[in-house]
Amino acid sequence: MRMPLLRRRAQSADLGGVVRLDRRTKDLTKRLKAGEIAVIDHADLDRVSAEALVDSQVSAVVNVATSVTGRYPNFGPQILLDAGIPLIDRAVPDGDRAGAGSDLFAVLTEGDRVIIEDGAVLDDHRRTVGKGELLDQDSLDAQLAQAQAGLSDQIVAFTENTMSYLREEKDLLLEGVGVPEVKTRFEGRQVLIVVRGYDYREDLATLRSYISEKRPLLIGVDGGADALLENGYVPDIILGDMDSCSDEALHCGAELIVHAYRDGRAPGLERTEKLGLEAIAFPVGGTSEDAAMLLADSKGAQLLVAVGTHASLVEFLDKGRSGMASTFLTRLRVGPKLVDAKGVSRIYRSEVKGWHIVLLVLSALLALVTAMAFTDFGRQVGDLLLARWNDVLYWVKELFT
Helix, strand or coil: HHHHHHHHCCCCCCCCCEEEECHHHHHHHHCCCCCCCEEEEECCCCCHHHHHHCCCCCEEEEEEECCCCCCCCCCCCHHHHHHCCCCCEEEEEEECCCCCCHHHHHHHCCCCEEEEECCCEECCCCCEEEEECCCCCCHHHHHHHHHHHHHHHHHHHHHHHHHHHHHHHHHHHHCCCCCCCCCCCCCCCCCEEECCCHHHHHHHHCCHHHHHHCCCEEEEEECCCHHHCCCCCCCCCEECCCCCCCCHHCCCCCCCEEEEECCCCCHHHHHHHHHCEEEEEEEEECCCHHHHHHHHHCCCCEEHHHHHHCCHHHHHHHHHCCHHHHHHHHHHHHHEEEEEHHHHHHHHCCCHHHHHHHHHHHHHHHHHHHHHHHHHHHHHHHHHHHHHHHHHHHHHHHCCC
């Protein structure tokens, strides 16, 4: 069913639109509008980026890099194909336009209008600007099958990175050395850590009852802060590089913790200072979601519930950096406290307390009294009940006289 839709869209000579370009896909998706064409430079297109492109309702994606390099079977290209969005892979400028080392970013300008026809990018005069391979399901399946075989090499590299990280961060992982002092109190509380990652929307939707009843402390990791706000929650802490969350989120009143490099550099502090906001730095290797878990664990949190975080080897590789080894070790450190949101939604049941039942009964009685007081039928029933009550009182009185 996927192939016919893809072919119909890709072969349409009318498939065109305004070009938007950015080598950082997550920055590009913030300004894309429906019907536009995204030009990206994204090797091993990951799932989260692909979902963001689909949500932007782009008409096509042109990638100057290789969408599946063969390192591992990444999810992104399949998501685009499932959504019926044509993906042109390894796009290069047309021969007479290509200079030494140039790519489509040197040929196209943001706002240009282009037409996508099969694997070619045409300008308004239907002249070929660039060309690449239009991925279809057969070619993608073949590439993913090859990539599956490359996982063993990635496991070896992952193990080496893990050992390197353990040597560098053993004091933090084992003793909590280097965790900053914060205003927010964690002791004995449950903590919900939200990353704008896999299935975060669905996870937050299934956790509504849990959040309402348990009132966990809310940590938004970068864009996770906006995810919380979109669902009606205000984060208690925002932790991250501060490059993926909105100004609105940073001004929501949450305590701000900037994820810094081990040498103390914290580029995110510059942004918070420009906004006139107070923030503290947390120098730690690895990812911001790891930093959030280590912070909560070190400060005495009772339970950590993770939304949108990474759990499998493919998800680690999808993140696209060797630092994901820290995620594995962080989970070993906080393991007894850490629960994935999907697990919580399966085992958690809303608690029905005694006062809930009392309130329900009182509400029913109030509705009954109101109906009897303001309707003819209710008054008739009330008169009948009153007459029967008087009969009972008369009978009791007769027993004692």
